[in-house]
């Protein structure tokens with residue numbers, strides 16, 4: 156289970172479904188780290204870039220779930236930025252995704268299907284992880300796979 160959770164977190168870091176949040180704004184001018192943010196100016200959060208910041212993540216382009224296993228308890232990873240923000244696929248603060256726990260559970264069920272089902276690319280096509288930026292991010296070339304129950308259960 157810890158590794159399954161680590162795979163989900165790494166997927167959300169490396170390929171967050173939304174590259175931006177909804178635009179946010181401030182109700183009065185504020186200064187943050189010597190930047191002045193004017194009242195009512197639309198503010199976009201670069202979610203995808205946060206997850207690729209080399210000052211925060213070692214080899215950020217690598218898909219490496221192990222980076223989350225070094226955290227004592229994967230469950231405790233601060234995905235909604237209560238204490239610190241290292242990535243924010245669900246946003247943070249008062250407009251954070253209210254269903255993030257449901258979404259995480261859903262992702263776990265989906266990825267756990269690999270335990271029981273074997274996935275094979277159709278006609279030997281390689282899996283292409285190129286992204287297409289729409290309202291959310293989708294696969295540029297949709298995944299086509301044959302799925303069948305595993306004959307040999309995974310250890």
Ligand code: HEM
Nearest residue numbers: 172173176177244245246247249250251252253254257258
């Ligand atoms: C992997 C799945 C999901 C991701 C990555 C995701 C991500 C997000 C993000 C980034 C926001 C905007 C946060 C902000 O602007 O600060 C958001 C808002 C929201 N999400 Fe999700 N979400 C997911 C699944 C879901 C699901 C399953 C539901 C409901 C069943 C849901 C319901 C909502 C709602 C209602 C809001 C608006 C909250 C508000 O404006 O106060 N999301 N989500």
